[in-house]
Amino acid sequence: GAVVSQHPSWVICKSGTSVKIECRSLDFQATTMFWYRQFPKQSLMLMATSNEGSKATYEQGVEKDKFLINHASLTLSTLTVTSAHPEDSSFYICSVQGLAGGYEQFFGPGTRLTVL
Amino acid sequence: AQSVTQPDIHITVSEGASLELRCNYSYGATPYLFWYVQSPGQGLQLLLKYFSGDTLVQGIKGFEAEFKRSQSSFNLRKPSVHWSDAAEYFCAVGGMETSYDKVIFGPGTSLSVIP
Numbered sequence: 001g002a003v004v005s006q007h008p009s010w011v012i013c014k015s016g017t018s019v020k021i022e023c024r025s026l027d028f029q030a031t032t033m034f035w036y037r038q039f040p041k042q043s044l045m046l047m048a049t050s051n052e053g054s055k056a057t058y059e060q061g062v063e064k065d066k067f068l069i070n071h072a073s074l075t076l077s078t079l080t081v082t083s084a085h086p087e088d089s090s091f092y093i094c095s096v097q098g099l100a101g102g103y104e105q106f107f108g109p110g111t112r113l114t115v116l
Numbered sequence: 117a118q119s120v121t122q123p124d125i126h127i128t129v130s131e132g133a134s135l136e137l138r139c140n141y142s143y144g145a146t147p148y149l150f151w152y153v154q155s156p157g158q159g160l161q162l163l164l165k166y167f168s169g170d171t172l173v174q175g176i177k178g179f180e181a182e183f184k185r186s187q188s189s190f191n192l193r194k195p196s197v198h199w200s201d202a203a204e205y206f207c208a209v210g211g212m213e214t215s216y217d218k219v220i221f222g223p224g225t226s227l228s229v230i231p
Contacts (some may be wrong), residue, residue: 004159025154034218043223044160093159104150105219109159 002096003027006108013084015116021079021111023094029074032097034105035067037090044093050077084115118143120209122224128228129197137192137225139207149190150208150219151181160206166190177201202229 003026023033031052036044048058048069056069066088068080081088091111091112095105119142129135135198141147150168164175171183183194192205205227 041226046218049218066186083133095160103166103197104162105147108162 002106004028004094004096004106004108004110006092006094007107008074008111009109010112010114012114012116015085016083017083018080018082019113021081021092021113023074023077023079023096023108030077030096031074033071033077033078034095034097035069036093036095038088038110047079054106081113083103084113086115089113089115118209118220120207120220122205122207122225123224124224125191125223128230131167131199132196135192135197135201135227137205137207137227139190139192139222140188140189141190141207141209143209143211148210148219149181149183149191149198150210151175151179151190152206152208152221153203154206154224155203163192163205187217196209197227197229198231199229201225210229 003085005024005026007022029090033050035047037047038044047062047067048056048057048106050056050069050071050073052071058064066082091110093107093110097105119156121140123138124228151163152160153163154160163179164173164181166173166183171199173181179192181190204224206224207222
């Protein structure tokens with residue numbers, strides 16, 4: 001399977017600032033990446049689908065101006081939380097679609113965001 | 117609409133006992149089915165997947181799952197649980213009905229193991 005990394009693994013920021021989270025596919029070129037949000041003791045909620053070279057597709061209810069996604073290369077997608085507020089505090093997870101398609105995804109370790 | 121349910125929010129078993137985690141799905145077409153495990157502080161790890169063929173699927177760490185189309189179920193089983201199996205387990209479904217190859221995750225089942 002694919003190896004996916006995320007950076008940073010955790011971040012604390014002040015309310016009103018912006019935070020960038022990186023997701024890297026380390027061992028193959030990923031045309032499609034996904035961004036999820038996970039609240040404590042809850043399941044993963046898909047935020048957006050990131051396609052290399054094109055605009056991300058956001059799920060209903062996710063503010064695209066709030067959560068900026070850039071997939072500029074086949075190995076890197078970034079999620080920027082703009083003007084973060086305490087309610088944005090969460091665990092953000094990215095995943096990479098497998099080479100064979102078939103809906104299999106490989107997940108990064110996640111990034112814990114805490115907004116003070 | 118596509119959906120995944122995991123009826124058990126939390127399960128506690130004794131080490132060495134058998135385990136079955138339930139998963140039911142609602143999906144019009146032939147589904148692709150997955151079980152993932154998430155340990156504290158860890159990313160999600162794929163335990164096993166079903167795409168087609170044999171309905172009994174073997175996975176890693178001694179887990180297996182059986183696809184039963186008539187019951188719309190994909191239950192996860194393990195004959196003897198180890199303390200290290202304590203984690204959160206997610207069932208997921210994907211396929212032609214979801215766009216951009218998305219998968220839909222169930223709410224998860226938290227497994228505790230008593231020594």
